[in-house]
Amino acid sequence: MPPIKDFGAFWIVMYFHDHNPPHVHVVSADFEALVSIADCLVFRGSIPSKFRRLALDWIEENREALLAKWEQLQ
Numbered sequence: 001m002p003p004i005k006d007f008g009a010f011w012i013v014m015y016f017h018d019h020n021p022p023h024v025h026v027v028s029a030d031f032e033a034l035v036s037i038a039d040c041l042v043f044r045g046s047i048p049s050k051f052r053r054l055a056l057d058w059i060e061e062n063r064e065a066l067l068a069k070w071e072q073l074q
Contacts, residue, residue: 004069005058010051012058014069022070026055035059037066 033045
C-alpha cells in the first residue's frame, strides 16, 4: 500500500483488510507504531519523540478522511 502521507523521515500507511480498531501505521526504516484513528493513541510500538507530535497532530487533523479511507479499504 502506498503511503497516505510521506513526511520524508517517516510515512503514514494503512493496509487492506487490517484488524480493528481502525488505525494507521507510522513507519520508517527504524521504527513502526500503530495509532488508533479515533483517539490518536499509540497502541503498539513507538514513535520517536522528534516525530511523535507531527505524526499525531496530522492524524488528528485528518481523522474524518482517515476513517473514510479505513472503511473503503475494509
